[in-house]
Amino acid sequence: MINQPNTKSIVCFGEILFDIFPTHKKIGGAPLNVALRLASLGINTQIISCIGADSNGQEVIDYLIPTGISTKTIQINGAHPTGEVLVHLNEKGSATYTINYPAAWDKIKYTQEGETAVIGADVLVFGSLACRDAIAHQSLLNYIALSKFKVFDVNLRAPFYNKELLLELMLEADCIKFNDDELYEIAKFLNSPYHSLEQNIHFIAEKTNTNNICVTKGSHGAVLFTNNQLYYNSGYQVTVADTVGAGDSFLAGLLSVLITENNPQAALNFACALGALVASHEGANPKITRKEIDEFMHPTTS
Numbered sequence: 001m002i003n004q005p006n007t008k009s010i011v012c013f014g015e016i017l018f019d020i021f022p023t024h025k026k027i028g029g030a031p032l033n034v035a036l037r038l039a040s041l042g043i044n045t046q047i048i049s050c051i052g053a054d055s056n057g058q059e060v061i062d063y064l065i066p067t068g069i070s071t072k073t074i075q076i077n078g079a080h081p082t083g084e085v086l087v088h089l090n091e092k093g094s095a096t097y098t099i100n101y102p103a104a105w106d107k108i109k110y111t112q113e114g115e116t117a118v119i120g121a122d123v124l125v126f127g128s129l130a131c132r133d134a135i136a137h138q139s140l141l142n143y144i145a146l147s148k149f150k151v152f153d154v155n156l157r158a159p160f161y162n163k164e165l166l167l168e169l170m171l172e173a174d175c176i177k178f179n180d181d182e183l184y185e186i187a188k189f190l191n192s193p194y195h196s197l198e199q200n201i202h203f204i205a206e207k208t209n210t211n212n213i214c215v216t217k218g219s220h221g222a223v224l225f226t227n228n229q230l231y232y233n234s235g236y237q238v239t240v241a242d243t244v245g246a247g248d249s250f251l252a253g254l255l256s257v258l259i260t261e262n263n264p265q266a267a268l269n270f271a272c273a274l275g276a277l278v279a280s281h282e283g284a285n286p287k288i289t290r291k292e293i294d295e296f297m298h299p300t301t302s
């Protein structure tokens, strides 16, 4: 549901798919998770993606209609199925993924509708997984060239990335979001001599000429580097159901505040609270209202 309408707009690019858990399936894909959370926070949101001409594809459309996310920039591909990902959860609720190839979203094309959406938007959000196929990769590069502000949500999914791809996307980005494992892995392949998180943030900012870097640390919260300054939140305590999509909602929460209030500390606090709340629910896209987030951040003691 849309809460407070807002004039800012964001376009997400990449996979729409079904996360297949051992007992059920849930709609997902990192860019769609970001888009759904942004829309629920009142940001005008679109997603450029592709689904199959199949029942899963129809389910995606039926799911999106009440969310306020336009389906205009979602293409339908008759030759490839709507994406599916097998989710493997460990005892802490952390996920690894087996990602079927090829899926419809691997074949996202450059279209007039997509072009109009990206030109009109304040921000374009994308990840690395959507670049595993040359077709979607080239489309993304074409959209990036038109965007005012580019946010790279790294989301490393082995074996679908390599050093050249990550470097290409980092160099294009105005803002990069890593989790701590991703930050250290990428710093290492860039031959960083440093060990601390902060040193590696500065190192990557310099190497990629990116002034905004955010690193999430699971239950330990997150660090944001922006305006040449570091901001910290040490995390909120929850009982974890599964952490699928916590990073995606975190990013949506962060961007929703940064583009409307330009208050980095408030944005980081809000994002960490939202990420923690998502981790405390099943799946990537539980419904969470602003009121629930506010009450979670500022509990009354009565």
Ligand SMILES: Nc1ncnc2c1ncn2[C@@H]1O[C@H](COP(=O)(O)OP(=O)(O)O)[C@@H](O)[C@H]1O
Binding pocket: 178, 179, 180, 215, 216, 217, 218, 219, 220, 221, 222, 235, 236, 237, 238, 240, 243, 245, 246, 247, 248, 250, 271, 272, 273, 274, 275, 276, 277, 279
């Ligand atoms: N176990 C947890 N307890 C509390 N908050 C969490 C937990 N896991 C994730 N979060 C919140 O969600 C954010 C993103 O989670 P993280 O696992 O670091 O990202 P990603 O999903 O991208 O790997 C964290 O910065 C934190 O605010």
Ligand SMILES: O=C(O)C(=O)C[C@H](O)[C@H](O)COP(=O)(O)O
Binding pocket: 015, 019, 028, 029, 030, 031, 033, 085, 097, 129, 155, 157, 243, 244, 245, 246, 247, 248, 249, 284
């Ligand atoms: O699209 C992908 O990359 C997937 O593997 C499907 C998942 O729905 C999300 O990626 C979860 O994303 P996290 O917030 O990093 O837990």
